[in-house]
Each structure stands twice: as C-alpha cells, then as structure tokens.
C-alpha cells in the first residue's frame with residue numbers, strides 16, 4: 001500500500017486528490033486531499049472514480065493503425081512511420097495549407113497540451129488551426145482583448161469575499177466552475193450566504209445552482225445581451241454608476257444603452273422590467289458584488305456582446321479588480337501567454353466562409369466546410385488531439401460524413417470512438433497516473449493565488465512515449481525531420497524560447513540573466529517538467545519545481561490582489577468600455593429579435609457524473625441521473641401530447657429522444673445534454689447506453705459573428721411526439 005497525491009485532471013476545479021495504491025499499483029481509493037489548502041479535501045464523483053477511469057480496459061495502450069475498417073495494434077515505431085508517410089504525402093502533393101489540427105478540451109488540462117500546442121501550430125505552417133476554444137470560451141477572449149488589450153485578462157469572481165454574486169448562464173454546482181477555479185463551489189456559496197451575502201441565478205433552467213440561490217430568474221435563451229443592456233440602462237438612468245477605473249467610452253456606452261430600457265427588452269428576455277431594474281439596483285447597492293458568466297452566454301449567437309456587457313456591469317458598479325468583485329489571479333508560472341502584441345481579430349480569414357481568425361485559429365464551426373470544399377487550400381490531412389468532434393462540434397454528423405473524405409488523419413486519444421474511428425492512426429497518450437500534472441491554464445483563473453504540481457505516479461512502460469513526446473514527434477514529422485528525429489531537440493527549442501522570453505520581459509526577476517546558465521540549473525524528469533521549472537523561476541513568487549515537489553498539497557499564495565493598470569495593454573492605457581470592434585454587433589442584436597420567438601429553443605445540460613464526450617465508459621459514472629433525455633416542461637408536454645419519446649427537429653437535423661417531464665426547464669425551452677450519441681465506439685459500456693447526439697441539432701452555419709464561436713444554446717427546434 002502506498003499513498004500518492006495528484007491533481008484531478010477532469011474538470012476546471014483542479015481538486016487535490018489523495019490516492020492509495022496496492023502492491024500491484026491498483027488504485028484502491030481516491031479521496032479529496034484534506035491537507036490541500038485550496039481544495040480542502042473536496043472530491044466529486046468523477047474525481048473519486050479516477051482509479052476506475054484510469055484502468056478502463058477499453059483504454060488503448062498501443063498505437064492502432066486502420067486498414068480499411070480493420071484495426072491492428074502496431075509498435076510505436078511503425079505508428080510514427082505511418083504518420084510520417086501520411087502527412088508527408090499530403091504536404092508533398094498539396095502543400096502545408098492542406099494540414100489541419102484540432103486541440104480538444106483535455107489539452108487544456110495536460111502539460112503537453114499547453115507547452116507543445118504553440119510550437120506544433122507554428123510547425124504546421126497552415127491557417128487551419130482549430131481548438132475547443134471556438135466551441136466554448138472564445139467570445140471571452142475577444143471581449144477582453146478589445147476592452148483590456150489582453151485576450152487573457154479574464155477576471156474571476158471573488159466568491160470568497162463578495163457580498164452579492166450574480167451568476168448568469170453557469171451552473172457551478174454541477175460543472176464545478178469554469179474560467180473560475182474554485183474547488184467545492186457549493187461550500188463557498190454556502191459561506192457567502194452565511195455571511196449575509198446573496199446569490200442570484202439567471203438561467204432558463206432551475207439548475208442545482210439556481211435551487212441553491214436566493215433568487216432564480218428564468219431567461220429566454222440567447223437574449224442575455226438584451227437583459228444586460230437593460231441593467232446598464234438602469235444603472236445610467238438611476239445614477240447608480242460608480243466607475244473606479246480609467247475608462248474610455250462611457251458616453252458611447254450610455255448612448256448605446258438608451259434604447260434598451262427594461263420595458264423594451266423585457267418581452268424578448270421573458271424577464272419582467274421590475275426584475276431587470278432590481279438586478280441593477282441590487283448590484284449597485286451591495287457593498288461588493290460580482291457578475292459571473294460562462295457557457296450559457298458564450299455558446300450563443302451574441303456570445304461576445306454578452307461577455308463584454310458582463311465586464312461592463314462589473315466596471316460600472318465599481319466592482320472590477322477589487323476585493324469582493326471580480327479580480328485577476330497572479331499565477332505562479334511565467335505568464336507566457338501575455339504577449340503584449342496589440343490585440344486584433346481577423347488578421348486572416350477562413351478559406352470557405354471567410355470567418356475571422358481569433359488568437360490564430362479559425363472556428364470549429366467551419367471545419368467541415370474546409371474539408372469538403374474543393375480548391376486550393378482544401379484540408380486533406382487532420383491531426384486531432386484530444387477531440388471527439390463528431391459529438392462535440394456543431395452539426396457533428398456532418399463531420400462524421402466529412403472525415404472519411406480526408407487523405408490522412410491521425411488522432412492522439414486514449415479511445416477508439418465516434419471521431420477517432422476515422423483516423424488512419426491512433427496514438428494513445430499514457431494513462432493519467434503515468435503523467436506528471438501541472439495546470440498551466442487553469443491556475444490562471446483560481447479564486448486564490450495558488451499552485452500545485454503532481455509528479456507521475458506510475459512509470460511509463462519501456463519504449464512508451466509520454467504525451468509530450470508524442471506531440472514533439474508529430475512536430476518533427478510535420479517539419480519534415482522524419483519519424484526517428486530526436487524529440488529532445490523540440491524540448492530544448494521550447495526551453496530556450498521560454499528562457500529567452502522570460503529574461504527579456506520587463507520586470508522579470510531574472511532580467512538579463514544568462515540563458516545557458518539558467519538552462520543548466522533547471523531540474524525535471526521530462527521536457528514539460530524542465531519547462532515548468534523555468535516558468536516558476538521566471539514567475540513572480542520565487543518558486544521552482546523542487547519547491548513544488550516538496551509541497552505535494554500545493555502552496556497557497558494568498559488572496560487575489562488588484563492588478564490594474566499593470567495588465568492593461570490597450571493603446572490608450574485605459575479600459576475601453578465601448579470598443580468599436582465589439583459594439584459593431586449591436587445593430588445585429590437589435591434586429592435579430594424583432595420577430596416572434598420560435599416555438600421551442602434548445603439548450604444543453606451538463607451532468608454531474610459526466611464530462612463532455614468521454615466519461616460514459618466508467619461503471620461508477622453511468623446510470624441513475626446520467627441519462628440522455630430531453631427535459632420538457634410539463635405544460636409543454638400536455639400541450640403537445642408528448643409520450644415517451646419526442647422527435648426533435650432543427651435546421652441541421654433531427655433526433656428521437658426519450659422525454660423526461662421536468663419543471664426545472666422553462667416553458668418553450670427543451671434541454672438535451674451533449675457528449676452522447678455513442679456509436680461504433682471502442683467503449684463497450686458507453687455503447688450499451690448510447691443516447692443521442694445533441695449536436696445533430698446544432699447548426700454549424702450560425703456563429704457568434706465577432707468570435708466565430710459555435711451556437712449550442714437557443715437553437716430553434718420543433719418538438720413532436722415520436723412513434
């Protein structure tokens with residue numbers, strides 16, 4: 001028996017876990033680490049199942065090569081050789097622009113996913129770069145990019161100190177928070193209320209979070225920008241603004257909000273004018289208040305406007321960048337992502353639909369167009385890293401039809417599933433317990449400054465590559481250096497770039513230091529660990545990998561502190577309250593909701609014991625409430641005469657799905673979870689209870705025009721009894 005400590009890599013809450021393993025290295029228990037100063041012993045059912053998830057017998061342990069519809073296990077050497085042949089042929093015949101890459105959600109949780117993404121993208125030399133960002137949070141980057149000059153200036157709600165938390169379109173009691181790492185969100189909200197604070201939730205569904213809150217306001221899906229404009233209007237009209245930052249655009253903002261009185265927007269949002277006024281007054285009256293929003297206002301047609309207006313309200317009420325409001329984390333590792341380059345979108349456009357580039361990538365919503373549409377630059381080879389796009393992307397079934405048309409596809413994924421089955425080669429990453437872990441990304445949105453490193457618990461098998469090595473080898477292959485080139489060359493190049501960048505950053509603790517000497521001092525058992533050591537030494541807290549290793553429960557680095565104006569990167573040095581690139585979309589907002597609403601609007605539903613498309617094969621995480629059903633309000637069921645199953649149709653497609661009467665969803669709205677629709681998968685348990693693909697209904701032709709983000713929420717559908 002032995003004990004090991006490990007960050008849970010599944011969701012954004014970054015809980016610290018304590019595992020026990022027996023003499024055969026089998027995990028016998030997973031508990032929350034009680035000595036962890038940040039997560040304090042919290043664990044959810046997914047984290048508690050980490051052992052079972054990790055030892056899943058359906059997890060691939062050897063590379064797989066497909067010949068026709070036959071799969072065979074091959075050696076790593078042969079797998080990389082096949083990848084080299086496949087990619088090299090496409091580049092030789094069609095050029096680099098024929099290559100595409102996707103970085104899926106799990107790459108935001110692995111060290112390799114963070115450190116090798118940019119180098120791999122550079123190596124690709126193609127504009128066909130896609131990631132989970134454009135089916136998730138890219139509207140936030142666009143709004144903060146234009147408001148603060150930094151697309152990563154993402155403020156988190158100071159949940160531990162605020163007096164009033166308004167949650168719009170997020171369900172942290174089931175998702176455990178996102179772009180806000182706060183393990184045990186429920187206890188934090190309980191403490192908030194215990195100290196006399198209030199929690200208000202705006203959501204078309206009475207979620208677990210809404211049940212817990214002091215107040216729940218149902219809102220018609222997709223209309224939050226109008227609701228928020230109603231709040232802004234009220235703040236101005238009633239003289240409730242108290243801006244405490246240097247801002248530009250206050251007058252433009254007031255003028256823009258003029259037409260959106262609570263009376264004007266109420267019928268569209270289905271929220272009463274008095275309620276909208278009260279939202280504004282309560283925020284203004286609270287000693288401190290924070291507005292927090294996530295997926296429900298991001299994966300919608302006006303996602304960027306909604307993200308912008310949330311920050312606007314936080315600024316207008318004087319709650320931006322101050323304790324109890326929304327604040328910026330000061331993360332331990334060097335903030336390599338803050339480039340200081342002036343932010344702009346649309347530096348290039350996608351080939352087929354001319355959608356603007358954001359942060360160097362183009363929207364997932366147009367991937368199928370780029371694969372299917374002939375011509376110069378057509379995508380012919382696809383590198384899919386940790387993505388199950390057939391289930392995760394808008395109109396997934398179209399991708400299911402498009403992927404077989406590729407000349408070559410390689411997937412880096414532990415499973416044979418709906419998407420990877422189209423690959424020619426699957427390269428499985430090591431098991432979770434075989435990977436060291438550090439959350440380069442999630443630790444930039446913690447509600448306290450905090451850091452934690454977890455070494456690998458189990459060794460790699462002889463000859464088995466780490467996920468970092470897989471990415472490095474892909475990079476070497478893509479740059480034409482072949483399947484046998486030395487991956488440490490890639491590591492050294494990344495290390496050199498990190499160190500050079502770090503010593504030349506203004507205010508760096510190691511400004512002007514000798515890079516070769518720094519490199520010699522670094523410690524770590526792998527490329528990513530050496531990179532982490534470099535970034536910790538170059539970071540603001542005088543840390544190193546050695547110090548983190550000595551503190552397996554993590555290190556609390558104190559409460560969040562104000563970071564403006566230090567973080568501002570706007571040309572004016574002030575916050576842009578009404579950036580023209582963002583306000584340009586207000587005209588579209590005005591006209592979009594002119595007519596009567598569709599009969600039904602579809603929204604999603606995250607489930608506590610599920611995580612996107614890949615946790616349905618673990619016995620402890622299946623069954624019970626984890627069912628792929630359509631939640632329909634009982635009034636709608638009666639009106640439509642719905643029986644056990646419903647036929648749901650949208651502009652993109654249709655599904656037949658079991659109906660569950662549920663009064664938590666507002667009338668006129670139906671809710672279907674995503675990540676289901678398992679078919680032809682190598683996950684045997686998942687195949688037994690497949691569910692339907694919610695993304696057979698979502699429409700890839702409609703995006704948030706400013707960011708290109710997919711629209712998963714507020715999709716017009718019809719619902720009818722199915723026989």
Ligand SMILES: Nc1nc2c(c(=O)[nH]1)N[C@H]1C(S)=C(S)[C@@H](COP(=O)(O)OP(=O)(O)OC[C@H]3O[C@@H](n4cnc5c(=O)[nH]c(N)nc54)[C@H](O)[C@@H]3O)O[C@H]1N2
Nearest residue numbers: 104105106132136386387388392412604612613614674712
């Ligand atoms: N309708 C609808 N669609 C949605 C959403 C919605 O709310 N509604 N949500 C969207 C959001 S927010 C997101 S983030 C996306 C997520 O969509 P994806 O990017 O597809 O991410 P996941 O489904 O989480 O996992 C993708 C794959 O990663 C693999 N994987 C797991 N661990 C690892 C690992 O360590 N390494 C590697 N290489 N692979 C691994 C899994 O086997 C799985 O095949 O879905 C989006 N799709």
Ligand SMILES: Nc1nc2c(c(=O)[nH]1)N[C@H]1C(S)=C(S)[C@@H](COP(=O)(O)OP(=O)(O)OC[C@H]3O[C@@H](n4cnc5c(=O)[nH]c(N)nc54)[C@H](O)[C@@H]3O)O[C@H]1N2
Nearest residue numbers: 169170171175178221222294295296606607608611612713
């Ligand atoms: N258990 C579990 N946890 C997860 C995941 C999971 O699949 N399962 N996925 C992870 C990922 S990838 C992410 S990005 C995060 C997401 O974290 P959250 O954003 O907290 O997750 P959701 O549950 O999608 O919350 C969105 C809420 O918005 C509501 N909503 C839908 N449309 C609208 C709208 O138009 N307006 C408003 N105001 N609300 C609306 C939905 O009903 C839902 O309650 O969760 C992460 N954690």
Ligand code: SF4
Nearest residue numbers: 008011014015044047
């Ligand atoms: S809340 Fe998230 S990070 Fe914490 S144990 Fe559950 S899945 Fe893991």
Ligand SMILES: [Mo]
Nearest residue numbers: 105132135136
């Ligand atoms: Mo996500």
